[in-house]
Amino acid sequence: MTETTTNDDAARPVATDGGDDPQQAIDAQGERRREELDDRIFEHNAGDEQEGIPFVGAGPGNPRLLTVAGKELLERADLVVHAGSLVNSELLEEYCAHAELVNSVGKDLEELIPLMRDSYEEGENVVRLHSGDPAIYGAALEQMDALEHEDVPTYFVPGVTSAFAASATLRTQLTLNEVSNHVAFTRPQGKTLTEEEDHISEFVGMGDVTSCIYLGTHAVRDTMDRLLEDGHDPETPVGVIYHASWPDEDVIIGTVGTIADKVEEAGYRASAMVVIGDAVTGAGYERSFLYGDWANRGSSGSSGETEASDD
Numbered sequence: 001m002t003e004t005t006t007n008d009d010a011a012r013p014v015a016t017d018g019g020d021d022p023q024q025a026i027d028a029q030g031e032r033r034r035e036e037l038d039d040r041i042f043e044h045n046a047g048d049e050q051e052g053i054p055f056v057g058a059g060p061g062n063p064r065l066l067t068v069a070g071k072e073l074l075e076r077a078d079l080v081v082h083a084g085s086l087v088n089s090e091l092l093e094e095y096c097a098h099a100e101l102v103n104s105v106g107k108d109l110e111e112l113i114p115l116m117r118d119s120y121e122e123g124e125n126v127v128r129l130h131s132g133d134p135a136i137y138g139a140a141l142e143q144m145d146a147l148e149h150e151d152v153p154t155y156f157v158p159g160v161t162s163a164f165a166a167s168a169t170l171r172t173q174l175t176l177n178e179v180s181n182h183v184a185f186t187r188p189q190g191k192t193l194t195e196e197e198d199h200i201s202e203f204v205g206m207g208d209v210t211s212c213i214y215l216g217t218h219a220v221r222d223t224m225d226r227l228l229e230d231g232h233d234p235e236t237p238v239g240v241i242y243h244a245s246w247p248d249e250d251v252i253i254g255t256v257g258t259i260a261d262k263v264e265e266a267g268y269r270a271s272a273m274v275v276i277g278d279a280v281t282g283a284g285y286e287r288s289f290l291y292g293d294w295a296n297r298g299s300s301g302s303s304g305e306t307e308a309s310d311d
């Protein structure tokens with residue numbers, strides 16, 4: 001199993017000679033986005049049920065980590081187009097055994113868009129089910145734009161992204177006072193990103209960033225080698241969480257210097273979250289301001305509005 005090219009939940013659009021040309025539709029929608037904001041941005045809240053095809057985040061795997069909104073939509077669905085092995089089959093069995101199930105893997109937009117459009121226009125409840133959260137490495141927007149261009153409304157229903165399942169498994173926070181002030185959702189160079197677009201070394205170099213690497217299981221050794229070449233501390237903690245929240249979840253803890261051997265020994269080439277930074281161990285953090293004097297000082301001493309931190 002490798003994930004070098006399966007970077008997204010759907011394949012890239014390819015222009016065709018026929019009437020259904022997702023690339024033209026995407027270009028046209030892109031133009032519209034540049035020109036005017038969609039009124040629905042101001043009319044609906046995330047979580048509202050809306051007209052159209054919902055693009056639902058299935059969460060990281062465990063069916064219990066699907067949102068209530070997602071579960072309700074799946075239970076009513078006639079057609080569910082899902083992200084194949086990235087979505088736990090237990091979830092499909094539990095919530096949508098009654099529906100027609102279509103695996104999107106290996107299908108291009110020319111196939112997927114007419115399938116969803118026709119079913120929706122026939123009055124069926126259609127759900128597009130992505131793994132984790134559709135907004136993270138999900139290639140959802142291009143499908144939505146192609147559908148919208150054909151007058152099929154769409155909307156997002158968020159899900160728990162796998163980085164959050166990984167941090168829960170690690171029993172840590174991705175942001176941690178005095179340890180990590182920022183989180184980077186990132187991926188390594190490869191077919192999609194050039195060497196210059198791979199910023200993992202820069203994030204690690206910042207010192208107070210937790211890097212959550214998607215789509216990088218197959219490239220752990222390359223990634224760690226680059227970090228070592230760039231002079232980063234080989235003792236920097238790294239956690240690799242394979243299939244976070246699935247029954248066969250596995251956790252490998254190491255450092256920039258040791259993790260590649262461990263991952264290779266385990267044999268994982270896909271479906272893992274690689275987390276780099278001191279937040280992996282959760283050691284060395286300082287008590288936050290939230291439960292100390294700072295919160296009280298903020299409310300009595302300042303005339304401006306302050307935003308209480310959760311850390």
Ligand SMILES: C[S@@+](CC[C@H](N)C(=O)[O-])C[C@H]1O[C@@H](n2cnc3c(N)ncnc32)[C@H](O)[C@@H]1O
Nearest residue numbers: 060131132133136161162214215243244272273
């Ligand atoms: C195409 S991306 C989709 C990410 C997804 N949209 C999300 O929010 O988690 C697939 C990558 O997400 C990560 N991933 C997805 N599910 C995972 C899980 N349960 N445990 C660990 N990593 C996971 C892996 O790095 C995998 O290569």
